[in-house]
Amino acid sequence: MPKSYVSSRSRFASSPIALVHKAAEELIRKNVNIVKFDSGDPAVYFRTPKYIIDAYVAALRSGKTYYSRAEGVRELVDAVAARYRRMYGLQASSGDVVVTEGLSEAFTFINNALADPGDRGILFRPYYAPYSVYANLNSVDPLYGDYSESEGWSIDLESLRRSLKRLSPSQKRRIKYMLLTNPNNPTGTVLDRKVLREVVDIASQNDIFLISDEIYDELVFGKRFTSIAEVAKGVPYSIMNGASKDFDATGFRVGFIITPGNDRRSEQVRSAFSDYAVERLCANTPAQYAVAEGISNLKEHSRSIEKMRSAIESRVKFASKMLSENRYLNVIEPHGAFYVFPRIDLKALHMKSDDEFVFSALKEKHVQIRSGTAFGSPSHFRMVALAPKDILEDGINRINDFCRKHARTGP
Ligand SMILES: Cc1ncc(COP(=O)(O)O)c(C=O)c1O
Structure with missing residues (x-):
């Protein structure tokens, strides 16, 4: 056996998320339009407040x-x-x-x-x-x-x-x-x-x-x-x-x-x-x-946090309501952060695992979400509800169509 340069504990750093990420990158390279609900990054959807950017620039300049x-x-x-x-x-x-x-x-x-x-x-x-x-x-x-x-x-x-x-x-x-x-x-x-x-x-x-x-x-x-x-x-x-x-x-x-x-x-x-x-x-x-x-x-913070908080609240509620209308998902309404974490009725969808659900949703409907397994809770998925409502609506429609199709077609 050749000597390995990589420590054995490095295996803990590799996760199923990386595999989905790789598959999504491949689709993006082929110009497929992916609806991305996988990363909890508010700065992608809301500009960092100007007074904070100004303070950063001032620190650099001085x-x-x-x-x-x-x-x-x-x-x-x-x-x-x-x-x-x-x-x-x-x-x-x-x-x-x-x-x-x-x-x-x-x-x-x-x-x-x-x-x-x-x-x-x-x-x-x-x-x-x-x-x-x-x-x-x-x-x-x-x-x-x-x-x-x-x-x-x-x-x-x-x-x-x-x-x-x-x-x-x-x-x-x-x-x-x-x-x-x-x-x-x-x-x-x-x-x-x-x-x-x-x-x-x-x-x-x-x-x-x-x-x-x-x-x-x-x-x-x-x-x-x-x-x-x-x-x-x-x-x-x-x-x-x-x-x-x-x-x-x-x-x-x-x-x-x-x-x-x-x-x-x-x-x-x-x-x-x-x-x-x-x-x-x-x-x-x-x-x-x-x-x-x-x-x-x-003064600046209370203005910017309230604007962002109320936009996020309305997006999370919108996503949570739309997902809860899907009979194959069980949604508990979130009271904070910007995620929805539905339980999947895998049996009704003829699927073996949440990982299969996430991979198939990406391949068939081009929606990127994360499996509950990545958070230690199988049979769930996590979606990030930070995107504007038209994007949330498009992506959740894809998820809902995907569930209906799999419930119908079986294994
Ligand atoms: C619960 C929780 N803690 C920590 C972090 C990471 O925080 P930071 O960007 O400050 O490293 C995240 C990012 O999503 C998070 O959800």
Whole structure:
């Protein structure tokens, strides 16, 4: 056998999404018009607000192109701490904040800082796919809990309690974190305060560090969003957030982690995050200044977020309603983010899997969506509902035609 230059753990980085992506690229090369509902990038559909672009250009023009402070420029860490004081009454200080290259960089910080190989992290299915990838890449073994579809995709607290109860004390010691995504990608669920309180209790009773990805916290519809900061008082936790969604600046690659506890263990976690930040030098410097302005200029931000939020709400509701008229799909209405995650009646469509559904929809109807399997929940698909309504309508008509045809024709 020849020596391989690629590590064995690299297998965790390859996903079914890449295969669909490749097939779509091939069709595009043949000039096929693909309706793309696969990528959750608001900046493709909404221009990044001008005041943020202006701040980026000003930072570039004034020479802010050097390595910044590793944990983030003062203006940004101050702005982030002030945002959490203002929005959630959190007594955060700038020292609690570490800026990352997009929230995504926090995945490596978390797994490196909190877990040794063989340790475990609790993820809830369906999860944002890279969480499981990064855990595996760091030899952290995910322990899966579930969002319960029959409870509107809220957390299945009973089964979480049961699976923790089954573990021996030494197995429990190896669980280093529990990670929530709220509002959720791919389901659009916004967790109720009561559920969050119970999650905090479970984390505290089992001595597990809590992490909450709240990157869609200002993209919530008809419901009040509760941050973990409002309920996790006295329990150690980190919140992750960033510029990609609320500030419509995905390509800036700016995110942040806030770890506000005053206890010794929170201090240790904060200091480890800082150490990792120092090792990779810094996040994009001019973009950090732009995001600082994005957060601090409340007048401009409230205007732009409200415009984008209400457009997204109306698109998500439109998509969700159209899909729910399809008798082969079961749709739970999302209350945040910009995704719809229907369950597919595979049997009625004579199909074996959601992957088959996604590949066939691409080949036959030229619609690109993602399989639920990619999020740890088979028999579903995720569509991104950011496109204007005429495009949503065209794409969903294709999906609905596709389902009708397969229900008729059989295997
Ligand atoms: C739940 C969630 N977290 C994190 C990210 C990535 O964030 P960033 O662009 O800041 O790396 C996404 C992107 O879709 C997401 O849906």
